[in-house]
Amino acid sequence: MTFELTHTEPEPDVERLREHGADFTPYPVASQLVKAAASLRGFTELSGQHVIDPGAGSGVWCQAVRAHIDATVHAVELREEERLFLQQNADDVTIGDFLKLGVASGAYDLAVTNPDFKRFSEYVDECLRVADEAWLFAPVDQCMRSEADAKWLEKNQNRVQGL
Secondary structure, three states, rough: OOOOOOOOOOOOHHHHHHHHHOOOOOHEEEEEEHHHHHHHOOOOOOOEEEEEEEOOOOOOHHHHHHHHHHEEEEEOOOHHHHHHHHHHOOOEEEEEHHHHHHOOOEEEEEEEEEOOHHHEEEEEEEHHHHEEEEOOOOOHHHHHHHHHHHHHHHHHHHOOOOO
């Protein structure tokens, strides 16, 4: 399925990128993507979902989930300086590395994030282990940077779908 954004993404915030070593998706983009995915997957009719954002950044994905899905949202982020933003948009915040937390299998109904591109395949594997479903909003071609990544994608293409 093809989905066209009505809000174009601005150029990356160079200062924030330099400061945090990461860039953040603008809220209007995250909101449109989560709304479309929730509608397509039937999550708008469900209530009481437990959602994790394993690479929460500034919390825009958490905010978008709460706007479109009746859910309890758990944010996980490496940087302590993002805690104040995350507390505004998530029910629970953990500062730490998602891949090292040891979250129980199937602990969440859904994982929603723009994952760490450098560790994309690891994030997908861990998201699908801890959640029944994962929505990873990322340009897959930018995440697949090595022969190992390409082999992982070929092996797991039934688990990764585009919107």
